Amino acid sequence: xxxxxxxxxxxxxxxxxxxxxxxxxxxxxxxxxxxxxxxxxxxxxxxxxxxxxxxxxxxxxxxxxxxxxxxxxxxxxxxxxxxxxxxxxxxxxxxxxxxxxxxxxxxxxxxxxxxxxxxxxxxxxxxxxxxxxxxxxxxxxxxxxxxxxxxxxxxxxxxxxxxxxxxxxxxxxxxxxxxxxxxxxxxxxxxxxxxxxxxxxxxxxxxxxxxxxxxxxxxxxxxxxxxxxxxxxxxxxxxxxxxxxxxxxxxxxxxxxxxxxxxxxx
Amino acid sequence: xxxxxxxxxxxxxxxxxxxxxxxxxxxxxxxxxxxxxxxxxxxxxxxxxxxxxxxxxxxxxxxxxxxxxxxxxxxxxxxxxxxxxxxxxxxxxxxxxxxxxxxxxxxxxxxxxxxxxxxxxxxxxxxxxxxxxxxxxxxxxxxxxxxxxxxxxxxxxxxxxxxxxxxxxxxxxxxxxxxxxxxxxxxxxxxxxxxxxxxxxxxxxxxxxxxxxxxxxxxxxxxxxxxxxxxxxxxxxxxxxxxxxxxxxxxxxxxxxxxxxxxxxx
Numbered sequence: 001x002x003x004x005x006x007x008x009x010x011x012x013x014x015x016x017x018x019x020x021x022x023x024x025x026x027x028x029x030x031x032x033x034x035x036x037x038x039x040x041x042x043x044x045x046x047x048x049x050x051x052x053x054x055x056x057x058x059x060x061x062x063x064x065x066x067x068x069x070x071x072x073x074x075x076x077x078x079x080x081x082x083x084x085x086x087x088x089x090x091x092x093x094x095x096x097x098x099x100x101x102x103x104x105x106x107x108x109x110x111x112x113x114x115x116x117x118x119x120x121x122x123x124x125x126x127x128x129x130x131x132x133x134x135x136x137x138x139x140x141x142x143x144x145x146x147x148x149x150x151x152x153x154x155x156x157x158x159x160x161x162x163x164x165x166x167x168x169x170x171x172x173x174x175x176x177x178x179x180x181x182x183x184x185x186x187x188x189x190x191x192x193x194x195x196x197x198x199x200x201x202x203x204x205x206x207x208x209x210x211x212x213x214x215x216x217x218x219x220x221x222x223x224x225x226x227x228x229x230x231x232x233x234x235x236x237x238x239x240x241x242x243x244x245x246x247x248x249x250x251x252x253x254x255x256x257x258x259x260x261x262x263x264x265x266x
Numbered sequence: 267x268x269x270x271x272x273x274x275x276x277x278x279x280x281x282x283x284x285x286x287x288x289x290x291x292x293x294x295x296x297x298x299x300x301x302x303x304x305x306x307x308x309x310x311x312x313x314x315x316x317x318x319x320x321x322x323x324x325x326x327x328x329x330x331x332x333x334x335x336x337x338x339x340x341x342x343x344x345x346x347x348x349x350x351x352x353x354x355x356x357x358x359x360x361x362x363x364x365x366x367x368x369x370x371x372x373x374x375x376x377x378x379x380x381x382x383x384x385x386x387x388x389x390x391x392x393x394x395x396x397x398x399x400x401x402x403x404x405x406x407x408x409x410x411x412x413x414x415x416x417x418x419x420x421x422x423x424x425x426x427x428x429x430x431x432x433x434x435x436x437x438x439x440x441x442x443x444x445x446x447x448x449x450x451x452x453x454x455x456x457x458x459x460x461x462x463x464x465x466x467x468x469x470x471x472x473x474x475x476x477x478x479x480x481x482x483x484x485x486x487x488x489x490x491x492x493x494x495x496x497x498x499x500x501x502x503x504x505x506x507x508x509x510x511x512x513x514x515x516x517x518x519x520x521x522x523x524x525x526x527x528x529x530x531x532x
Contacts, residue, residue: 191450
Protein backbone atom coordinates (compact mmCIF):
# COMPACT_ATOMS: atom_id res chain seq x y z
CA UNK A 1 0.00 0.00 0.00
CA UNK A 2 1.28 3.42 -0.97
CA UNK A 3 -0.44 5.70 1.49
CA UNK A 4 -0.50 9.45 0.87
CA UNK A 5 0.45 12.08 3.41
CA UNK A 6 -0.95 15.55 2.93
CA UNK A 7 1.12 18.32 4.52
CA UNK A 8 -1.64 20.88 4.70
CA UNK A 9 -1.36 24.67 4.62
CA UNK A 10 -3.92 27.40 4.03
CA UNK A 11 -6.47 27.69 1.24
CA UNK A 12 -8.92 25.26 -0.33
CA UNK A 13 -6.41 22.89 -1.91
CA UNK A 14 -5.59 20.63 1.10
CA UNK A 15 -9.30 20.01 1.74
CA UNK A 16 -9.83 19.08 -1.92
CA UNK A 17 -6.94 16.63 -1.72
CA UNK A 18 -8.23 15.18 1.54
CA UNK A 19 -11.72 14.72 0.07
CA UNK A 20 -10.31 12.99 -3.02
CA UNK A 21 -8.33 10.45 -0.95
CA UNK A 22 -10.18 9.39 2.22
CA UNK A 23 -7.27 7.14 3.19
CA UNK A 24 -4.72 9.97 3.17
CA UNK A 25 -3.07 11.05 6.43
CA UNK A 26 -3.45 14.81 6.88
CA UNK A 27 -0.71 16.68 8.72
CA UNK A 28 -0.79 20.30 9.80
CA UNK A 29 1.69 22.28 11.83
CA UNK A 30 0.72 23.62 15.22
CA UNK A 31 -1.10 26.91 14.91
CA UNK A 32 -1.68 26.68 11.16
CA UNK A 33 -5.22 27.39 9.96
CA UNK A 34 -6.30 24.69 7.56
CA UNK A 35 -9.63 24.01 5.88
CA UNK A 36 -9.43 20.24 6.43
CA UNK A 37 -11.81 19.03 9.21
CA UNK A 38 -9.82 19.02 12.46
CA UNK A 39 -10.86 15.41 13.14
CA UNK A 40 -8.83 14.31 10.11
CA UNK A 41 -5.78 16.39 11.06
CA UNK A 42 -2.73 15.14 12.90
CA UNK A 43 -0.90 18.15 14.37
CA UNK A 44 2.89 18.38 14.65
CA UNK A 45 5.29 21.08 15.75
CA UNK A 46 7.75 22.23 13.12
CA UNK A 47 10.47 21.95 15.77
CA UNK A 48 9.77 18.21 15.92
CA UNK A 49 10.28 17.13 12.30
CA UNK A 50 11.82 13.88 13.55
CA UNK A 51 8.53 12.99 15.22
CA UNK A 52 6.66 13.94 12.06
CA UNK A 53 8.78 11.63 9.90
CA UNK A 54 8.31 8.79 12.40
CA UNK A 55 4.55 9.32 12.49
CA UNK A 56 4.35 9.26 8.68
CA UNK A 57 6.33 6.01 8.52
CA UNK A 58 4.32 4.43 11.32
CA UNK A 59 1.14 5.22 9.38
CA UNK A 60 2.47 3.57 6.21
CA UNK A 61 2.91 6.81 4.31
CA UNK A 62 5.36 6.54 1.40
CA UNK A 63 4.54 9.66 -0.59
CA UNK A 64 3.61 13.16 0.46
CA UNK A 65 2.05 16.19 -1.12
CA UNK A 66 2.74 19.70 0.19
CA UNK A 67 -0.36 21.75 -0.44
CA UNK A 68 -1.54 25.21 0.46
CA UNK A 69 0.18 28.34 1.68
CA UNK A 70 2.50 28.04 4.66
CA UNK A 71 3.96 31.03 6.44
CA UNK A 72 7.62 31.02 7.36
CA UNK A 73 7.63 29.76 10.92
CA UNK A 74 9.27 31.29 13.96
CA UNK A 75 11.16 28.36 15.41
CA UNK A 76 11.91 27.87 19.10
CA UNK A 77 15.58 26.80 19.07
CA UNK A 78 15.29 25.21 22.52
CA UNK A 79 12.51 22.89 21.33
CA UNK A 80 14.23 21.35 18.28
CA UNK A 81 14.34 17.56 18.24
CA UNK A 82 17.56 15.82 17.08
CA UNK A 83 16.43 15.45 13.46
CA UNK A 84 15.44 19.11 13.29
CA UNK A 85 18.66 20.16 15.05
CA UNK A 86 20.63 18.47 12.30
CA UNK A 87 18.53 20.12 9.58
CA UNK A 88 18.35 23.58 11.14
CA UNK A 89 21.52 25.06 9.56
CA UNK A 90 20.31 24.23 6.05
CA UNK A 91 16.82 25.55 6.78
CA UNK A 92 18.16 28.78 8.29
CA UNK A 93 20.41 29.34 5.28
CA UNK A 94 17.55 28.73 2.85
CA UNK A 95 15.32 31.16 4.74
CA UNK A 96 17.75 33.97 3.93
CA UNK A 97 17.08 33.46 0.23
CA UNK A 98 14.02 33.36 -1.97
CA UNK A 99 11.00 31.10 -1.69
CA UNK A 100 12.31 28.89 -4.49
CA UNK A 101 15.35 27.82 -2.51
CA UNK A 102 13.35 27.12 0.66
CA UNK A 103 10.78 25.02 -1.21
CA UNK A 104 13.49 23.08 -3.02
CA UNK A 105 15.07 22.34 0.34
CA UNK A 106 11.78 21.13 1.85
CA UNK A 107 11.34 18.74 -1.08
CA UNK A 108 14.91 17.53 -0.71
CA UNK A 109 14.46 16.89 3.01
CA UNK A 110 11.34 14.76 2.50
CA UNK A 111 13.09 12.83 -0.27
CA UNK A 112 16.19 12.24 1.90
CA UNK A 113 13.85 10.80 4.53
CA UNK A 114 12.62 8.29 1.94
CA UNK A 115 9.32 9.85 0.92
CA UNK A 116 8.31 10.48 -2.66
CA UNK A 117 7.07 14.04 -3.16
CA UNK A 118 4.19 14.41 -5.54
CA UNK A 119 2.36 17.47 -6.85
CA UNK A 120 -1.26 18.33 -6.09
CA UNK A 121 -1.91 18.59 -9.83
CA UNK A 122 -0.86 14.96 -10.29
CA UNK A 123 -3.49 13.92 -7.74
CA UNK A 124 -6.22 16.32 -8.94
CA UNK A 125 -5.86 16.55 -12.73
CA UNK A 126 -8.70 19.09 -12.94
CA UNK A 127 -6.55 21.59 -11.06
CA UNK A 128 -4.87 22.56 -14.33
CA UNK A 129 -6.15 23.07 -17.87
CA UNK A 130 -5.75 21.07 -21.04
CA UNK A 131 -4.82 23.08 -24.15
CA UNK A 132 -7.59 25.13 -25.70
CA UNK A 133 -9.93 28.04 -25.15
CA UNK A 134 -11.55 27.56 -21.73
CA UNK A 135 -14.01 30.41 -22.03
CA UNK A 136 -14.62 33.76 -23.69
CA UNK A 137 -14.16 35.10 -27.20
CA UNK A 138 -11.54 33.76 -29.62
CA UNK A 139 -8.35 35.84 -29.09
CA UNK A 140 -7.79 38.43 -31.83
CA UNK A 141 -4.63 38.48 -33.95
CA UNK A 142 -3.39 41.38 -31.80
CA UNK A 143 -4.03 39.36 -28.65
CA UNK A 144 -2.24 36.34 -30.15
CA UNK A 145 0.76 38.54 -30.97
CA UNK A 146 0.70 40.01 -27.46
CA UNK A 147 0.65 36.51 -25.98
CA UNK A 148 3.65 35.51 -28.09
CA UNK A 149 5.55 38.63 -27.03
CA UNK A 150 4.76 38.09 -23.34
CA UNK A 151 5.93 34.48 -23.61
CA UNK A 152 9.18 35.63 -25.23
CA UNK A 153 9.73 38.06 -22.34
CA UNK A 154 9.06 35.34 -19.74
CA UNK A 155 11.36 32.93 -21.56
CA UNK A 156 14.10 35.55 -21.55
CA UNK A 157 13.67 36.02 -17.79
CA UNK A 158 13.60 32.34 -16.83
CA UNK A 159 17.40 31.95 -16.69
CA UNK A 160 17.58 34.74 -14.08
CA UNK A 161 14.75 33.19 -12.03
CA UNK A 162 12.28 36.08 -12.42
CA UNK A 163 8.78 36.26 -13.75
CA UNK A 164 5.73 33.99 -13.66
CA UNK A 165 3.59 36.65 -15.31
CA UNK A 166 3.77 39.39 -17.90
CA UNK A 167 1.29 41.88 -19.37
CA UNK A 168 1.60 43.04 -23.00
CA UNK A 169 -0.82 45.34 -24.84
CA UNK A 170 -0.48 46.10 -28.56
CA UNK A 171 3.12 44.94 -28.45
CA UNK A 172 4.06 47.12 -25.47
CA UNK A 173 5.17 45.46 -22.24
CA UNK A 174 3.15 46.98 -19.39
CA UNK A 175 4.53 44.92 -16.55
CA UNK A 176 6.55 41.93 -15.38
CA UNK A 177 5.51 39.97 -12.31
CA UNK A 178 8.00 40.19 -9.47
CA UNK A 179 7.69 38.89 -5.92
CA UNK A 180 4.69 41.13 -5.15
CA UNK A 181 2.60 38.71 -7.22
CA UNK A 182 0.00 38.79 -9.97
CA UNK A 183 -2.53 41.03 -8.25
CA UNK A 184 0.11 43.71 -7.61
CA UNK A 185 1.19 43.46 -11.27
CA UNK A 186 -2.37 43.91 -12.48
CA UNK A 187 -2.91 46.84 -10.09
CA UNK A 188 0.20 48.48 -11.53
CA UNK A 189 -1.10 47.95 -15.06
CA UNK A 190 -4.52 49.34 -14.11
CA UNK A 191 -2.79 52.53 -12.89
CA UNK A 192 -0.99 53.07 -16.22
CA UNK A 193 -2.03 56.41 -17.74
CA UNK A 194 -4.26 55.73 -20.75
CA UNK A 195 -2.16 57.79 -23.16
CA UNK A 196 0.85 55.53 -22.55
CA UNK A 197 -0.77 52.25 -23.45
CA UNK A 198 -2.54 50.60 -26.31
CA UNK A 199 -6.01 49.16 -26.01
CA UNK A 200 -6.67 45.79 -24.44
CA UNK A 201 -3.78 43.54 -23.69
CA UNK A 202 -3.15 40.13 -22.21
CA UNK A 203 -1.83 38.58 -19.02
CA UNK A 204 0.36 35.55 -19.65
CA UNK A 205 0.98 33.34 -16.67
CA UNK A 206 3.36 30.40 -16.89
CA UNK A 207 5.81 28.60 -14.65
CA UNK A 208 9.43 29.53 -15.04
CA UNK A 209 11.41 27.06 -17.15
CA UNK A 210 12.66 24.38 -14.77
CA UNK A 211 10.36 25.46 -11.93
CA UNK A 212 9.45 22.58 -9.61
CA UNK A 213 5.68 22.34 -10.05
CA UNK A 214 5.33 19.93 -7.12
CA UNK A 215 5.29 22.72 -4.57
CA UNK A 216 5.34 25.98 -6.46
CA UNK A 217 2.85 25.94 -9.30
CA UNK A 218 1.57 29.34 -10.40
CA UNK A 219 -2.14 29.82 -9.81
CA UNK A 220 -4.97 32.05 -10.93
CA UNK A 221 -8.38 32.42 -9.38
CA UNK A 222 -11.54 34.50 -9.69
CA UNK A 223 -9.73 37.51 -8.12
CA UNK A 224 -7.07 37.33 -10.85
CA UNK A 225 -9.76 37.55 -13.51
CA UNK A 226 -11.42 40.51 -11.78
CA UNK A 227 -8.06 42.30 -11.51
CA UNK A 228 -7.33 41.60 -15.19
CA UNK A 229 -10.70 43.08 -16.12
CA UNK A 230 -9.99 46.18 -14.02
CA UNK A 231 -6.66 46.51 -15.85
CA UNK A 232 -8.56 46.65 -19.14
CA UNK A 233 -7.16 43.39 -20.48
CA UNK A 234 -8.77 41.24 -23.20
CA UNK A 235 -7.82 37.93 -21.67
CA UNK A 236 -5.46 35.60 -19.87
CA UNK A 237 -3.23 32.93 -21.38
CA UNK A 238 -1.86 30.20 -19.13
CA UNK A 239 0.35 27.17 -19.50
CA UNK A 240 -1.73 24.02 -19.97
CA UNK A 241 -0.85 21.65 -17.14
CA UNK A 242 1.32 24.32 -15.52
CA UNK A 243 -1.00 26.79 -13.80
CA UNK A 244 -3.55 25.93 -11.12
CA UNK A 245 -7.11 27.10 -11.61
CA UNK A 246 -8.41 27.95 -8.15
CA UNK A 247 -12.19 27.75 -7.73
CA UNK A 248 -12.59 26.88 -11.39
CA UNK A 249 -16.37 27.44 -11.72
CA UNK A 250 -16.16 30.94 -10.21
CA UNK A 251 -13.05 31.68 -12.26
CA UNK A 252 -14.75 30.74 -15.54
CA UNK A 253 -17.90 32.63 -14.55
CA UNK A 254 -15.85 35.77 -13.78
CA UNK A 255 -14.11 35.56 -17.17
CA UNK A 256 -17.42 35.11 -18.96
CA UNK A 257 -19.08 37.96 -17.05
CA UNK A 258 -16.23 40.32 -17.99
CA UNK A 259 -15.89 39.13 -21.60
CA UNK A 260 -12.32 37.94 -21.05
CA UNK A 261 -10.90 34.95 -22.85
CA UNK A 262 -9.05 32.28 -20.90
CA UNK A 263 -6.69 30.34 -23.12
CA UNK A 264 -4.48 27.37 -22.18
CA UNK A 265 -1.45 26.81 -24.41
CA UNK A 266 1.03 23.94 -24.45
CA UNK B 267 31.71 74.99 -41.58
CA UNK B 268 29.78 72.24 -39.90
CA UNK B 269 26.84 74.04 -38.36
CA UNK B 270 24.69 72.30 -35.77
CA UNK B 271 20.90 72.13 -35.90
CA UNK B 272 19.10 71.55 -32.60
CA UNK B 273 15.66 69.98 -32.99
CA UNK B 274 14.29 71.08 -29.65
CA UNK B 275 11.66 69.44 -27.50
CA UNK B 276 10.66 69.90 -23.87
CA UNK B 277 12.89 69.96 -20.80
CA UNK B 278 16.17 71.70 -19.98
CA UNK B 279 18.41 69.84 -22.42
CA UNK B 280 17.75 71.88 -25.63
CA UNK B 281 18.51 75.13 -23.79
CA UNK B 282 21.76 73.69 -22.45
CA UNK B 283 22.77 72.67 -25.98
CA UNK B 284 21.81 76.06 -27.38
CA UNK B 285 23.83 77.86 -24.69
CA UNK B 286 26.87 75.66 -25.38
CA UNK B 287 26.84 76.43 -29.12
CA UNK B 288 25.76 80.03 -29.87
CA UNK B 289 26.08 79.37 -33.60
CA UNK B 290 23.60 76.47 -33.59
CA UNK B 291 20.27 76.81 -35.41
CA UNK B 292 17.42 75.96 -33.05
CA UNK B 293 14.30 74.40 -34.54
CA UNK B 294 11.03 73.73 -32.73
CA UNK B 295 7.75 72.43 -34.05
CA UNK B 296 4.70 74.67 -34.03
CA UNK B 297 2.98 74.55 -30.66
CA UNK B 298 5.82 72.81 -28.81
CA UNK B 299 6.87 74.34 -25.49
CA UNK B 300 10.63 74.70 -25.40
CA UNK B 301 12.93 76.32 -22.87
CA UNK B 302 15.16 77.94 -25.53
CA UNK B 303 14.55 81.71 -25.84
CA UNK B 304 11.93 82.21 -28.56
CA UNK B 305 14.19 84.73 -30.34
CA UNK B 306 16.63 81.91 -31.11
CA UNK B 307 13.92 79.52 -32.31
CA UNK B 308 12.90 78.89 -35.88
CA UNK B 309 9.42 77.32 -35.90
CA UNK B 310 8.30 74.70 -38.42
CA UNK B 311 5.17 72.65 -38.84
CA UNK B 312 5.66 68.90 -38.70
CA UNK B 313 3.49 68.63 -41.81
CA UNK B 314 6.17 70.64 -43.69
CA UNK B 315 9.27 68.52 -43.16
CA UNK B 316 10.38 69.38 -46.70
CA UNK B 317 10.52 73.06 -45.74
CA UNK B 318 12.42 72.14 -42.55
CA UNK B 319 15.08 70.21 -44.46
CA UNK B 320 15.45 73.11 -46.95
CA UNK B 321 15.79 75.62 -44.14
CA UNK B 322 18.47 73.54 -42.43
CA UNK B 323 20.46 73.24 -45.69
CA UNK B 324 20.06 76.95 -46.47
CA UNK B 325 21.48 77.77 -43.04
CA UNK B 326 24.51 75.55 -43.60
CA UNK B 327 23.43 72.88 -41.11
CA UNK B 328 25.14 69.52 -41.71
CA UNK B 329 24.49 67.77 -38.42
CA UNK B 330 21.53 67.73 -36.10
CA UNK B 331 20.82 66.76 -32.52
CA UNK B 332 17.33 65.74 -31.39
CA UNK B 333 16.95 66.80 -27.80
CA UNK B 334 14.13 66.91 -25.29
CA UNK B 335 10.76 65.23 -25.06
CA UNK B 336 8.47 65.45 -28.07
CA UNK B 337 4.86 64.37 -27.97
CA UNK B 338 3.48 62.31 -30.82
CA UNK B 339 1.91 64.90 -33.11
CA UNK B 340 -1.60 64.94 -34.54
CA UNK B 341 -0.89 65.53 -38.22
CA UNK B 342 -3.26 67.40 -40.59
CA UNK B 343 -3.22 65.15 -43.70
CA UNK B 344 -4.42 68.02 -45.93
CA UNK B 345 -1.41 70.15 -44.96
CA UNK B 346 1.42 67.69 -45.78
CA UNK B 347 4.08 69.02 -48.15
CA UNK B 348 5.43 66.67 -50.89
CA UNK B 349 8.41 65.46 -48.82
CA UNK B 350 6.16 64.69 -45.84
CA UNK B 351 3.55 63.05 -48.11
CA UNK B 352 6.24 60.64 -49.31
CA UNK B 353 7.37 59.92 -45.74
CA UNK B 354 3.91 59.68 -44.18
CA UNK B 355 3.30 55.94 -44.72
CA UNK B 356 6.55 55.02 -42.95
CA UNK B 357 5.83 57.44 -40.11
CA UNK B 358 2.25 56.20 -39.70
CA UNK B 359 3.48 52.59 -39.57
CA UNK B 360 6.14 53.41 -36.99
CA UNK B 361 3.61 55.24 -34.81
CA UNK B 362 1.70 51.97 -34.37
CA UNK B 363 4.70 50.44 -32.67
CA UNK B 364 6.87 51.39 -29.73
CA UNK B 365 8.91 54.53 -29.21
CA UNK B 366 12.09 52.76 -30.24
CA UNK B 367 10.87 52.15 -33.78
CA UNK B 368 9.62 55.71 -34.21
CA UNK B 369 12.89 57.20 -32.97
CA UNK B 370 14.94 54.91 -35.20
CA UNK B 371 12.83 56.06 -38.15
CA UNK B 372 13.32 59.76 -37.32
CA UNK B 373 17.08 59.23 -37.23
CA UNK B 374 16.95 57.35 -40.52
CA UNK B 375 14.95 60.13 -42.18
CA UNK B 376 17.42 62.84 -41.16
CA UNK B 377 20.32 60.68 -42.37
CA UNK B 378 18.60 59.98 -45.70
CA UNK B 379 18.30 63.74 -46.12
CA UNK B 380 22.07 64.03 -45.76
CA UNK B 381 22.34 65.17 -42.14
CA UNK B 382 24.58 63.53 -39.56
CA UNK B 383 22.67 62.78 -36.35
CA UNK B 384 24.63 63.28 -33.18
CA UNK B 385 23.78 62.67 -29.53
CA UNK B 386 23.40 65.38 -26.91
CA UNK B 387 25.91 63.51 -24.73
CA UNK B 388 28.55 63.85 -27.48
CA UNK B 389 28.09 67.63 -27.40
CA UNK B 390 27.80 67.95 -23.61
CA UNK B 391 30.16 65.36 -22.09
CA UNK B 392 29.12 66.31 -18.55
CA UNK B 393 25.63 64.95 -19.25
CA UNK B 394 26.84 61.46 -18.40
CA UNK B 395 29.14 60.07 -15.73
CA UNK B 396 32.62 58.59 -15.85
CA UNK B 397 33.11 55.34 -13.91
CA UNK B 398 33.28 55.63 -10.16
CA UNK B 399 31.36 56.58 -7.05
CA UNK B 400 29.75 59.96 -7.73
CA UNK B 401 28.45 60.50 -4.22
CA UNK B 402 27.31 58.75 -1.07
CA UNK B 403 28.65 55.83 0.95
CA UNK B 404 30.65 52.98 -0.56
CA UNK B 405 28.13 50.28 -1.65
CA UNK B 406 28.03 47.30 0.73
CA UNK B 407 28.74 43.76 -0.45
CA UNK B 408 24.99 43.13 -0.43
CA UNK B 409 24.42 46.22 -2.59
CA UNK B 410 27.20 45.10 -4.97
CA UNK B 411 25.55 41.69 -5.28
CA UNK B 412 22.14 43.31 -5.85
CA UNK B 413 23.65 45.51 -8.59
CA UNK B 414 25.12 42.44 -10.29
CA UNK B 415 21.78 40.61 -10.12
CA UNK B 416 19.86 43.61 -11.50
CA UNK B 417 22.36 43.88 -14.37
CA UNK B 418 21.92 40.18 -15.14
CA UNK B 419 18.14 40.67 -15.26
CA UNK B 420 18.46 43.68 -17.58
CA UNK B 421 20.91 41.81 -19.81
CA UNK B 422 18.45 38.92 -20.05
CA UNK B 423 15.69 41.34 -21.08
CA UNK B 424 17.67 43.28 -23.68
CA UNK B 425 17.05 40.81 -26.53
CA UNK B 426 13.28 41.26 -26.06
CA UNK B 427 13.61 45.06 -25.99
CA UNK B 428 12.34 45.56 -22.43
CA UNK B 429 13.86 47.19 -19.39
CA UNK B 430 16.06 50.20 -18.78
CA UNK B 431 15.73 49.78 -15.05
CA UNK B 432 15.50 47.12 -12.37
CA UNK B 433 15.26 47.10 -8.57
CA UNK B 434 16.80 44.28 -6.52
CA UNK B 435 16.94 44.07 -2.72
CA UNK B 436 18.83 41.31 -0.89
CA UNK B 437 18.79 39.23 -4.06
CA UNK B 438 15.04 39.57 -4.62
CA UNK B 439 13.81 41.32 -7.76
CA UNK B 440 11.25 43.95 -6.70
CA UNK B 441 10.51 45.41 -10.10
CA UNK B 442 11.42 45.74 -13.76
CA UNK B 443 10.97 49.05 -15.57
CA UNK B 444 8.38 48.94 -18.32
CA UNK B 445 6.99 51.79 -20.41
CA UNK B 446 5.52 53.57 -17.38
CA UNK B 447 9.07 54.66 -16.55
CA UNK B 448 11.42 54.80 -13.60
CA UNK B 449 9.22 56.86 -11.28
CA UNK B 450 6.34 54.41 -11.69
CA UNK B 451 8.72 51.50 -11.00
CA UNK B 452 9.98 53.16 -7.82
CA UNK B 453 6.42 53.94 -6.70
CA UNK B 454 5.56 50.25 -7.18
CA UNK B 455 8.59 49.23 -5.11
CA UNK B 456 7.70 51.75 -2.38
CA UNK B 457 4.25 50.12 -2.12
CA UNK B 458 5.71 46.62 -1.58
CA UNK B 459 4.57 45.24 1.78
CA UNK B 460 7.53 45.25 4.16
CA UNK B 461 7.23 41.56 5.03
CA UNK B 462 7.81 40.60 1.37
CA UNK B 463 11.08 42.40 0.86
CA UNK B 464 14.56 42.53 2.27
CA UNK B 465 16.13 45.70 3.58
CA UNK B 466 17.59 48.34 1.28
CA UNK B 467 18.09 47.52 -2.33
CA UNK B 468 19.37 49.19 -5.46
CA UNK B 469 18.03 50.71 -8.64
CA UNK B 470 20.12 49.85 -11.68
CA UNK B 471 19.55 52.01 -14.74
CA UNK B 472 21.28 51.21 -18.01
CA UNK B 473 20.53 51.46 -21.71
CA UNK B 474 19.36 48.31 -23.40
CA UNK B 475 22.10 46.52 -25.35
CA UNK B 476 22.14 48.04 -28.82
CA UNK B 477 19.96 51.00 -27.84
CA UNK B 478 20.60 54.09 -29.99
CA UNK B 479 21.86 56.60 -27.44
CA UNK B 480 21.65 59.48 -29.91
CA UNK B 481 17.95 60.01 -29.27
CA UNK B 482 16.94 57.67 -26.50
CA UNK B 483 19.41 57.75 -23.65
CA UNK B 484 18.05 56.78 -20.24
CA UNK B 485 18.09 59.60 -17.72
CA UNK B 486 17.89 60.16 -14.00
CA UNK B 487 17.32 63.40 -12.16
CA UNK B 488 16.73 64.72 -8.64
CA UNK B 489 13.17 63.31 -8.69
CA UNK B 490 14.56 59.83 -9.41
CA UNK B 491 16.76 60.05 -6.33
CA UNK B 492 13.86 61.23 -4.17
CA UNK B 493 11.69 58.35 -5.43
CA UNK B 494 14.51 55.86 -4.76
CA UNK B 495 14.80 57.18 -1.21
CA UNK B 496 11.03 56.83 -0.70
CA UNK B 497 11.33 53.24 -1.93
CA UNK B 498 13.85 52.56 0.83
CA UNK B 499 16.77 51.90 -1.52
CA UNK B 500 20.45 52.20 -0.61
CA UNK B 501 21.56 53.63 -3.91
CA UNK B 502 21.49 53.86 -7.69
CA UNK B 503 23.92 52.32 -10.15
CA UNK B 504 24.05 53.67 -13.70
CA UNK B 505 25.98 52.95 -16.87
CA UNK B 506 28.95 55.30 -17.20
CA UNK B 507 28.53 57.23 -20.44
CA UNK B 508 25.10 55.70 -20.96
CA UNK B 509 22.68 57.48 -18.62
CA UNK B 510 22.00 61.22 -18.60
CA UNK B 511 22.28 63.05 -15.29
CA UNK B 512 19.63 65.76 -15.39
CA UNK B 513 20.31 68.79 -13.18
CA UNK B 514 23.48 67.19 -11.87
CA UNK B 515 24.12 69.50 -8.85
CA UNK B 516 20.57 68.99 -7.51
CA UNK B 517 20.78 65.26 -8.25
CA UNK B 518 24.02 64.84 -6.30
CA UNK B 519 22.68 67.00 -3.46
CA UNK B 520 19.52 64.88 -3.24
CA UNK B 521 21.58 61.68 -3.09
CA UNK B 522 23.80 63.11 -0.37
CA UNK B 523 20.85 64.43 1.65
CA UNK B 524 19.21 60.98 1.58
CA UNK B 525 22.41 59.01 2.18
CA UNK B 526 22.10 57.19 -1.15
CA UNK B 527 25.12 56.17 -3.17
CA UNK B 528 25.31 56.99 -6.86
CA UNK B 529 27.66 54.66 -8.68
CA UNK B 530 28.66 54.70 -12.36
CA UNK B 531 29.90 51.41 -13.77
CA UNK B 532 31.44 50.64 -17.17
